[in-house]
Amino acid sequence: MPDLLIELFSEEMPARMQGRAREDLKKLVTDGLVEAGLTYAHAQALSTPRRLVLALEGLTKESPNLREERKGPKTDAPQPAIDGFLRSTGLSMDQLEVRDDKKGQVYFAVTEKPGRPAAEIVADVLERTIRNFPWPKSMRWGSGSLRWVRPLHSILCILTDEAGAEVVPMSVDGIEAGNITRGHRFMAPDAFAVTGFDDYAAKLKAAKVVLDSEERAATIWHDAQNMAFARGLELVEDKGLLTEVAGLVEWPVALLGDIADDFLGLPPEVLQTSMKEHQKFFSVKNPKTGRIEGFVTVANRETADNGETILKGNLKVLSARLSDAKFFWENDLRTVKSEGLEGMGAGLANVTFHNKLGSQGARVERIEALAREIAPVVGASPDLAAEAARVAKSDLRSEMVYEFPELQGIMGRYYAKSANLPEAVADACRDHYAPLGPSDDVPTEPVSVAVALADKIDTLTGFWAIDEKPTGSKDPFALRRAALGVIRLVLVNGLRANLANWFGKANAEVDASDLLAFFHDRLKVFLRDQGVRHDVIDAVLAMEGADDLTLVVKRAEALGAFLKTDDGENLIQGFKRANNILTQAEEKDGVEYSFGADPKFAEDDSEKALFAALDAAEAAIGPALKAEDFAAVMAEMATLRAPIDAFFTAVQVNSDNAIVRRNRLNLLSRIRQICLSVADLTKLEG
Structure with missing residues (x-):
């Protein structure tokens, strides 16, 4: 069974596209081969800036008849x-x-x-793949019609078995497939032939090309860490940047440089952002001070002077970039000193947030009012929360955030500190956007929590009021993310909040019930990821207090844990049996059996025991529910399992004696009422 090696060799591909391109190449080719009747044992896709590679092992020689x-x-x-x-x-x-x-x-x-030989099928599949490759952006060059992300220079396509290597005969827009590739653009540019994947990988390594992007990333990180450690410094971790840089070089050479003293006073986030965004540099910090003092750049070649010339060139460009950042920083500080942070943000009144929701300035006023309302619930000072809300967006008018939007909030804290605002206000400027993603830290400082909630609730109620809701996969205003942020803020901080009330205070025109239903959907997704069954959530959401998310989760966790026990599962079955019998009898008789069960009409010991058990459980469950001790509630529910089982084993509910039948149906009603006081168990599956 032959092995297949494909290399598509081009000008440098954007690093951000390489990971997806590897997966697309693997899927398109393997799916096409399998559809044509071939099978294979293993496939791997690799890439460098100039080549996409697919290697298949154990390909069948031909498709079956x-x-x-x-x-x-x-x-x-x-x-x-x-x-x-x-x-x-x-x-x-x-x-x-x-x-x-x-x-x-x-x-x-x-x-x-009849079956077709593998080479013929590979040629058809690969040509179709190349012509229809799903690049996010592509280009044409020369006079041909082929589109590729960058000009495609050559196609390597060979099948290798015990007899040797065979070039798959194919051509795409005049580019003939062969067994030839090239090494590093500068250090080993000559062409060479290969006979299979192992030979290909070994010859590329000798020609100064590391084929595997993960190996390049590991080399960069290892070398950069060692350089920093040797100077008593630490490399600042950035996995996204590491992946990107590994896609920019074929032969990574890490070089460590120093940041000029003139720029060491800049906030570390400014240095990191400027170096990362403009030059793809890793930041190096002093672990004793937390100050960014150096950088690591990754060259794509070895040089006779060990990178000295490359470092000098990079330092020259870096100095120009950091000079701009320093200029922005100093100008912003002067603005804050002369006008205050509120003065910096005054221009937000002239910045449109949304054409139907007014300006950013109007939005700040709404957030301030709502933060003042929320503050007592989260244990914050209403005045401090209002002050923080007034200035939290001010840095959007700063020169630094205009240049680096990703620093919004972070710079707000620095400007608040320079304006001598309270620490809680400064922290709220930084933290009120959080959490942005499901893995972000959640603010816990009360003022930050108040402003963060107000910010997100204002966004949600505003867009809900103008009917700009998420539809399907479309969510242009990130409302699902905002709702998840509110949910995490409430749950992490254990807040007992009436969300519908907050919605009304934020925007009187919003349909609070509809927005609350949206929150419930997001809560289901959030809890499902933590292993809570969706039907359990439905069962507790049907209860009073469904806009108190902390209460909902406490109920759901207790009910979920109860259902994992034998008592829980069996009690639910007993409840459903009682509910079904009762529902059928009520429909048949046209009456509601909801009161009047009397132990004096009990005929069987199991019936009498059930009366006693229900009395005891009812007496204990009521206070436990009031105290929100749901563990105790479930423990009391568990005591009902045995007497209910015994009752159904010994007694026929629909007795020939009308009085006994009515009494037993009313007894079933007590079972239903007690069980439904905990959660709407009718919504549980199974």
Whole structure:
């Protein structure tokens, strides 16, 4: 069984596209081969800036012969029906077979499709893949019609078995497939032939090309860490940047440089952002002070001067970039000193947030009012929360955030500190956007929590009021993320909040019930990821207080844990049996059996025991529910399992005695009422 090696060699591909391109190449080729009847044992896709590579092991030599039989119309069928069958099969009358069937003789079409050699199939699949490759952006060059992310120079496509390597004959827009590739653009640019993947990888390594992006990333990180450690410094981790830089070089060479003293006073986030965004540098910090003092750049080649010239060039560009950042920083500080942080943000009144929701300045006023309302619930000073809300967005008018939007909030804290605002206000400027993602830290400082909640709730209620809701996969205003942020803020901080009330205070025009339903959907997704069953959430959401998310989660966790026990599962079955019998009887009799169960009409010991058990459970469950001690509630529920089981084993509810029957149905009603006081158990599956 041969192995297949494909290399698509081009000008440098954008690093951000390489990971997706590897997966697309692997999927398109392997799916095409399998669809054509070939199988393979293993496939791996690799990339460097100039090449996409796919290696398959254990490919079958040819596709199998196929024989297809299709039953057609009866021999005495109308001619149009027979003609239609012939057209669908591509056969003529003399090629059809006549066979006996239960209802007479029928036509059969038998077609045989011989297998095709692997090389022929590979050629077809690869050409189709190249011509239809799903690049986010592509280009044409020269006079050809082929589109690729960057000009495609060569195609390597070989099948290798015990007899040797065979070039797959194919051509795409005049580019003939071969067994030739090239090494590093500068250090080993000559062409060379390969005979298979192992030979290919070894020769590339000798030609200064590390084929595996993960190996390049590991080399960069290892070398950069060692350089920093040797100077008593630490490399600042950035996995996204590491992946990107590994996609920019074929032969990574890490170089450590120092940041000029003039720039060491800049906030570390400014240095990191400027170096990362503009030059793809890693930041190096002093672990004793937390100050960013150096950088690591990754060259794509070795040099005779060990990178000295490269470092000098990078330092020159870096100094220019950091000079700009220093200028922005100092200008912003002057603005804050002369006008205050509120003065910096005054221009937000002229910045449109949304054409139907007014300016950013108007939004700040709404957030301030809502933060003041929320503050007592989260344990914050209303005045401090309002002050923080007034200035939290001010840095959006700073020169630094205009240049680096990703620093919004972070710079706000620095400007608040320079304005001598309270620490809680400064922290809220930084933290009120959080959490942005499901893995972000959640603010816990009360003022930050108040402003963060107000910010997100204002966004949600505003867009809900103008009917700009998420639809399907579309969520242009990140409302799902905002709702998840509110949920995490509430749950992490254990807040007892009436969300519907907050919605109304934020925007009187919003449909609070509809927005709350949206929150419940997001809560289900959030809890499902933590292993809580969706039907359990539905059961507790049906109870009073469903806009108190902390209460909902406490109920759901207790009910979920109870259902994992034998007592829990069996009690639910007992409840459902009681509910079904009771519901059927009420429908049949046209009455509601909801009161009047009396132990004096009990005939069986199990019936009397159930009365006693329900009395005891009811007496204990009521206070436990009031105290929100749901563990105790579930423990009391568990005590009902045995008496309910015993009752159904010993007693026939629909007795011939009308009084006994009515009493027993009213007893079932007590079971239902007690169980439904905990959660709407009718919504549980199974």
